[in-house]
Amino acid sequence: METLYQLVELFPYAILGSILAGVICSFLGIFIVSQRVVFLGAVLTQVAIAGVAFSFLHIIHIETFIANILGVSIQENNFLQNFEPIFYSLLFAILTVIVFSQTHHQKYLTQDGILGIIFVVAIAVRIMFIQKSPIADIAEVESILKGDILFISQKEFIILALILIFTLSVFTIFRKQLQFVTFDAESASAHGINSKVWLLIFYIIVGTGISLTTRFVGDVFAFAYLIIPSSIGILISKKVKNVFLISVLVGAIVPPISIYFAFKFDFSSGPTAVVTAFLLFLIVFIIKKLRG
Amino acid sequence: MNKEIIKFTDASIGYGKTVVASGINISIAENDFVGIVGPNGAGKTTLLKSLLGNIKLINGNLSKDQIRFGYVPQRDTVQPLLPYTVFDVVMMGRYSLSGSLKKISSEDKRIVEESLAYIGMSDLKDKNYNSLSGGQRQRTLIARALAVEPTVLILDEPTNGMDTPSHYSLLDLITKLHNEKKLTIFLVSHLLTDVANIVKKIILIDKNYFQFGEVEEILSETNLRNTYSSDFHISLVDGEYVITPIHLKKN
Numbered sequence: 193m194e195t196l197y198q199l200v201e202l203f204p205y206a207i208l209g210s211i212l213a214g215v216i217c218s219f220l221g222i223f224i225v226s227q228r229v230v231f232l233g234a235v236l237t238q239v240a241i242a243g244v245a246f247s248f249l250h251i252i253h254i255e256t257f258i259a260n261i262l263g264v265s266i267q268e269n270n271f272l273q274n275f276e277p278i279f280y281s282l283l284f285a286i287l288t289v290i291v292f293s294q295t296h297h298q299k300y301l302t303q304d305g306i307l308g309i310i311f312v313v314a315i316a317v318r319i320m321f322i323q324k325s326p327i328a329d330i331a332e333v334e335s336i337l338k339g340d341i342l343f344i345s346q347k348e349f350i351i352l353a354l355i356l357i358f359t360l361s362v363f364t365i366f367r368k369q370l371q372f373v374t375f376d377a378e379s380a381s382a383h384g385i386n387s388k389v390w391l392l393i394f395y396i397i398v399g400t401g402i403s404l405t406t407r408f409v410g411d412v413f414a415f416a417y418l419i420i421p422s423s424i425g426i427l428i429s430k431k432v433k434n435v436f437l438i439s440v441l442v443g444a445i446v447p448p449i450s451i452y453f454a455f456k457f458d459f460s461s462g463p464t465a466v467v468t469a470f471l472l473f474l475i476v477f478i479i480k481k482l483r484g
Numbered sequence: 485m486n487k488e489i490i491k492f493t494d495a496s497i498g499y500g501k502t503v504v505a506s507g508i509n510i511s512i513a514e515n516d517f518v519g520i521v522g523p524n525g526a527g528k529t530t531l532l533k534s535l536l537g538n539i540k541l542i543n544g545n546l547s548k549d550q551i552r553f554g555y556v557p558q559r560d561t562v563q564p565l566l567p568y569t570v571f572d573v574v575m576m577g578r579y580s581l582s583g584s585l586k587k588i589s590s591e592d593k594r595i596v597e598e599s600l601a602y603i604g605m606s607d608l609k610d611k612n613y614n615s616l617s618g619g620q621r622q623r624t625l626i627a628r629a630l631a632v633e634p635t636v637l638i639l640d641e642p643t644n645g646m647d648t649p650s651h652y653s654l655l656d657l658i659t660k661l662h663n664e665k666k667l668t669i670f671l672v673s674h675l676l677t678d679v680a681n682i683v684k685k686i687i688l689i690d691k692n693y694f695q696f697g698e699v700e701e702i703l704s705e706t707n708l709r710n711t712y713s714s715d716f717h718i719s720l721v722d723g724e725y726v727i728t729p730i731h732l733k734k735n
Binding site for chain 2: 379380
């Protein structure tokens with residue numbers, strides 16, 4: 193109990209932020225998994241990190257540009273401080289999903305092939321950006337790039353909450369269109385729904401959610417929570433509504449529990465959250481298999 | 485003479501600047517029943533997409549009356565991982581007709597129930613779509629197209645990979661839809677005998693070849709040779725066409 197009190201006292205936003213990040217990833221993950229574009233999740237996490245690495249080069253000072261437009265000082269504005277990493281990770285991710293959404297009907301390469309190319313290029317340019325970064329310690333840069341659940345601040349918690357509200361709002365308001373195009377884009381087009389536009393909107397939301405979440409909780413956590421909770425939901429549920437309910441519950445409950453274990457047994461929080469979710473998946477899978 | 489609702493004039497279809505088929509002249513009237521046949525890659529799907537307005541014509545003109553399309557894709561292209569019920573799938577047909585903020589109405593539900601009843605799937609409405617047989621899935625997709633309350637129904641290879649009873653049962657259903665609901669139907673199929681026996685008009689399409697007209701007028705061994713670059717034998721048995729590839733006949 194004492195460990196729990198210490199944890200809540202020391203890292204309140206880490207606990208709350210992990211719940212929000214888990215919910216965002218597990219919710220988006222249902223669409224990623226059901227669209228059979230799981231690799232897109234892995235690619236977006238790497239692209240987002242490459243975006244953050246790019247921001248360290250300080251080639252274009254977006255923060256200064258926005259501060260000038262708004263007439264505010266960067267030093268006095270909490271939001272504008274560290275705005276560049278968020279901006280570039282989002283920009284890189286959105287550019288990636290725009291390119292990806294246009295690849296559905298081309299016949300030269302498979303979508304997996306295209307994602308594979310983006311994946312390795314993202315990792316390669318990240319390394320190159322880091323090498324040219326003014327920050328000397330590469331290990332330090334890598335740790336900044338990859339985020340950590342335990343260091344989620346109040347500001348990051350608020351951003352995660354905004355991403356969650358935005359994602360849920362868009363998927364609630366445009367549920368019909370997004371459900372139809374992700375189920376059967378060809379028929380949706382034939383029935384008058386502009387599948388190209390709606391798929392683009394879908395991928396932009398996914399790109400936004402994944403890139404920002406990766407920035408705060410790390411690529412391993414983000415990718416794992418895109419796949420594992422939704423896979424558990426799909427394994428257990430017989431109704432679509434229940435897939436969402438179970439996935440989101442797993443995404444919300446497992447991260448804070450795993451932070452507790454990580455804290456108690458002195459493990460890194462991200463990997464512990466992944467392993468805990470995997471163990472739950474394994475139990476569910478075995479029970480499902482035994483029940484036939 | 486029924487009212488003309490669709491007209492292609494000197495049309496070339498394709499993707500970007502790549503022409504898949506050209507010289508297309510088609511005039512479709514209300515309650516027409518049209519079969520589209522041709523070899524793989526001939527442009528059947530491209531023609532459908534042009535008709536639906538999903539791709540632009542490269543050349544020529546397409547005029548359409550105020551028509552609403554119901555589309556039945558090849559069922560292999562619809563393989564959801566999520567456990568959608570038959571009712572959920574058919575309800576999607578209503579999504580294109582109502583605004584984003586509008587809730588699913590009792591009218592929507594009634595139309596979905598009616599569509600399911602018409603194709604004989606009411607008992608299976610709560611079943612998982614993935615657990616259905618091929619024939620049941622195809623019927624579900626037809627019900628979804630009917631839920632759109634279409635004037636034109638387009639079916640893309642609806643009997644592909646089906647066992648014989650399901651195959652003929654589905655062809656009966658399509659004929660019934662044409663006769664009872666007075667729908668204009670486009671049926672894409674590679675099964676020549678099927679198409680020739682149930683449709684009224686036929687489109688023969690290949691890269692550099694296009695024919696359209698009444699079945700009796702278009703269906704000839706010469707036209708089939710020009711379309712498929714293979715020889716066929718056409719015979720009439722008990723008033724029904726039997727179309728056999730010549731090499732099969734020799735065997």
